[in-house]
Amino acid sequence: MNRLTQGVVLLLFGGAILRASMTDLYLRYVKEGLRPFLIATGVLLVAAAVMTIWYSFRAATTHADDDQGHDHHGPGVGWLLILPVLGLLLVAPPALGSYAANQAGSVVVAAGDSNYPPLPEGDPVELSILDYASRALFDAGKSLEGRDLRLTGFITTAPDGSPMLARIVLSCCAADGRPIKLGMTGRPPVDVPADTWIEVTGVYSAQTSKDPVNNVDVAFIEVKTWQEVAQPKQPYA
Known part of the structure; x- marks a missing residue:
């Protein structure tokens, strides 16, 4: 997985945590008292994602000439890691019953x-x-x-x-x-x-x-x- 893919996955995962934490959705996963820790975790993941994506584009621009004729990208299958994160964003599982x-x-x-x-x-x-x-x-x-x-x-x-x-x-x-x-x-x-x-x-x-x-x-x-x-x-x- 290349750095851009890592950044996108981190961004989506951090966004999913923040989305759940800002509503009552997080109560389906953890106890109520853990909400501040979830928010802090989501913020850190989003910050790390932004820095990773920024570094990826910056490196691609800076080293464009050096990369000619070479493929430094990881396999495209790495993008499949986004699917479970999208599932967390789009589909809210019910509480245990x-x-x-x-x-x-x-x-x-x-x-x-x-x-x-x-x-x-x-x-x-x-x-x-x-x-x-x-x-x-x-x-x-x-x-x-x-x-x-x-x-x-x-x-x-x-x-x-x-x-x-x-x-x-x-x-x-x-x-x-x-x-x-x-x-x-x-x-x-x-x-x-x-x-x-x-x-x-x-x-x-x-x-x-x-x-x-x-x-x-x-x-x-x-x-x-x-x-x-x-x-x-x-x-x-």
Whole structure:
């Protein structure tokens, strides 16, 4: 690959990173707190690209006479490296969803070092799936009992075909995403397609099961009502 090709690829790649960072698109790839680092990376790549392209044209002009009769260009196939970068610019892949959740075992929820703090006042209480699962499995639901709870996630399916509520948990980026899954009793959604985002209102259930992928305990929630919602701006937990 010649220097001009390298510069164009860098420019497109840096532009793709900046485009994603300036919108909510970056939240499909990394956690929210990494946005400043993405912007800095995009700026550096664009700057490096501009310098590389400028140097390429300058060198071509300066050494035009020396280059007569010689071919110093790399193979044209190097330009094919632009294709995945254009794909990143033109096609935004969806956030990880039910397929990823079904392929990976549920997150091993960490036990708290002490009693879980009481939930905020008011019903229903907004909780993350991760927080609910932690309280349900390691606090025996003590901080959840007697409260109406509201959780948001997408639909995935258990091996027996029953619907589950799930969310992908990130440590850093989508590459390390792992699902946290909840079973649903009571009045769970019926015939709702996988990857549909729903908001569930329900109460604590003592029922548990095992995730067949990694044999981790899976908590349940007793559903009172549910409704379909749009995918949140931040789809990951």
